């Protein structure tokens with residue numbers, strides 16, 4: 001095994017983590033391994049026996065150079081502050097690729113840690129496979145995301161409402177440092193500890209800021225941009241994260257924690273899938289506002305480094321946080337223009353976009369497929385688009401396209417680069433998981449293959465392209 005570990009986080013003081021020995025599992029069995037990602041990480045498991053791989057991806061064998069830790073963090077969960085930490089995850093180490101890119105290798109569902117509170121530290125097969133397929137789908141949609149390297153069954157039952165098969169996901173991330181990591185350290189009220197974290201993050205993720213005059217302020221600025229880019233991407237494809245607590249927001253700008261997330265079918269800005277999100281805090285349309293709220297919590301942690309005078313520091317941080325609205329609006333508008341193939345800027349563009357979204361909402365149109373219809377793709381025709389109001393809107397859109405002063409080929413190419421032709425439809429995910437639970441991975445692997453090429457026309461996949469109306473009231477669960 002050619003792991004190349006260099007565990008910088010575990011060298012930080014014990015404030016930030018607990019060392020841990022992963023608990024051996026009873027009967028490891030490899031379910032899936034992501035061969036593309038294995039290669040991208042410059043790993044080579046080709047000569048390794050399947051049983052050894054199963055032992056590896058359940059933590060029964062720890063690779064040389066690894067050093068398992070559970071990371072400490074806190075977080076605002078649905079607005080309430082709590083001390084948390086890796087309650088069912090262990091970071092086995094940081095692997096360096098040939099190009100010196102650093103990736104956390106983490107097991108999720110590998111047993112109790114010092115941060116488990118009342119949990120059992122375990123995870124079930126269904127939710128781990130769900131994270132695997134959705135995180136990989138996000139990656140192939142060109143959206144920054146943690147990745148999934150493997151899923152292995154533990155051969156143990158875990159108790160939820162019913163007994164379920166235990167499993168471990170190997171998650172790969174450019175780091176697992178969260179807004180909540182800063183909140184954890186800030187809550188301890190020791191400036192020197194916070195400074196260690198700040199410098200560590202800058203060195204690891206934003207080395208351009210090493211010589212900055214005000215690292216904290218610059219980091220805040222950079223993270224605002226990163227997180228806006230991320231949420232704009234989510235809005236682009238209709239992704240609803242579902243549990244945007246501050247502990248589930250990374251400092252790297254990658255999507256993390258695929259619990260109750262799902263993709264919107266019918267366009268409705270208030271869409272919520274998570275069964276516990278009764279107030280719709282994390283609804284589709286609230287995601288930008290929550291991103292800003294989370295960034296404000298991040299800014300609070302940085303106050304001691306922004307200015308020695310606390311009032312001045314708060315003022316500077318507030319000013320930066322208040323740039324969020326305008327920046328978001330600009331980036332969202334740019335993204336929506338691209339979805340509609342609009343080149344240049346016309347001051348009526350926003351109305352044109354909002355008119356389409358309003359029509360989609362009123363007519364219960366499918367978000368993904370409406371853009372596919374506008375790209376003139378077969379398979380996406382629907383009686384719905386004969387509607388007079390849609391046709392009127394389309395006329396205005398075609399008028400606006402004339403202002404592009406460019407060929408149809410060019411603007412269609414642009415549209416094709418941002419409008420997915422296929423998304424992980426809820427019924428397909430559920431069906432794949434149900435079959436996988438009975439050891440039939442065929443539907444799962446087929447869906448995974450299709451989701452690897454979301455912008456390409458694929459033959460014979462028409463039943464992957466439409467929502468199943470019996471999933472109209474689909475609900476998701478945190479899957480703990």
Ligand code: AMP
Pocket residue numbers: 084085086087088089115116117118119120121122123243247248257259478480
């Ligand atoms: P999440 O909702 O997955 O973001 O998790 C929130 C917190 O609960 C984190 O600190 C997790 O580590 C912890 N947690 C979730 N599930 C379990 C579990 N089965 N056992 C122990 N801790 C858990």
Ligand code: MG
Pocket residue numbers: 247248257
């Ligand atoms: Mg989490």
